[in-house]
Amino acid sequence: MIAPPAAVLADDLHVRFGDVHAVAGVSLVAPAGSSTALLGRNGAGKSTTMRVLAGVVPPTEGTVHVAGLDVAQDPLGVKRAVGYCPDVGGLVPRATPWEHIQLAATLRRMTGWEDRANHLLELFELAGVAHRLTTGFSHGMGRRLSVLLAAFHEPDVLLLDEPFDGVDPTGVEATFEVVREASERGAAVLLSTHLRELAVEACTTALVLRGGARVADMETYDLKGEEGARAYRALLD
Numbered sequence: 001m002i003a004p005p006a007a008v009l010a011d012d013l014h015v016r017f018g019d020v021h022a023v024a025g026v027s028l029v030a031p032a033g034s035s036t037a038l039l040g041r042n043g044a045g046k047s048t049t050m051r052v053l054a055g056v057v058p059p060t061e062g063t064v065h066v067a068g069l070d071v072a073q074d075p076l077g078v079k080r081a082v083g084y085c086p087d088v089g090g091l092v093p094r095a096t097p098w099e100h101i102q103l104a105a106t107l108r109r110m111t112g113w114e115d116r117a118n119h120l121l122e123l124f125e126l127a128g129v130a131h132r133l134t135t136g137f138s139h140g141m142g143r144r145l146s147v148l149l150a151a152f153h154e155p156d157v158l159l160l161d162e163p164f165d166g167v168d169p170t171g172v173e174a175t176f177e178v179v180r181e182a183s184e185r186g187a188a189v190l191l192s193t194h195l196r197e198l199a200v201e202a203c204t205t206a207l208v209l210r211g212g213a214r215v216a217d218m219e220t221y222d223l224k225g226e227e228g229a230r231a232y233r234a235l236l237d
């Protein structure tokens, strides 16, 4: 059987910020139709890795291809190809959710997007505030809108950085649904989180990072329950 093409391929990725070696030789493969959790402690290098995959931070060393594009050569093309929910920020305070969606649709020259927009607003329980400025949004409401926007245009690569942070159970369920839907239609999903149990629910594979390096590449099944918690702690210590 021929393996599906890798939607995300990183080979020996390094990112340095001055003296800080934020990512120290991470390699990863995420095929089309896969869902991968990036796990690790604060400062492990999860967000920096996600930023490289999103075309936002250039690699210092190593090669990274996302949706067939080299992130160092074509960061703009990568930004267009992915759906990216950053760990912080990304929303315009003086715009409503509907205006955010409208802008995303216009930039991507989408047509007939209104039904999907309404479906996602319902799913994330944001329909009632679709025309309210995001200035007054709670943290969790902002996170839910960021996940919605990342998934809206059905990208080939969906990157969700800390999508569960401060999000209530309905928002968590909606995010599970978006991850499921994306991987079922053949997208590669990468999701970074501290929350092992939610990673197990959302994704089938996990990469564990420590000190900028990959310390495990495993099925999330092996991170389940008490035994999984012990295995995870052992990887972090």
Ligand SMILES: Nc1ncnc2c1ncn2[C@@H]1O[C@H](COP(=O)(O)OP(=O)(O)OP(=O)(O)O)[C@@H](O)[C@H]1O
Residues within 6 Å of the ligand: 017, 020, 021, 022, 023, 040, 041, 042, 043, 044, 045, 046, 047, 048, 049, 087, 194
């Ligand atoms: N722009 C930057 N300038 C300098 N150092 C940075 C920068 N971005 C990240 N770092 C450093 O790189 C390392 C990895 O940070 P990163 O945000 O990728 O970790 P993380 O695993 O996402 O952490 P968290 O779980 O706290 O979000 C940390 O030591 C961090 O301080």
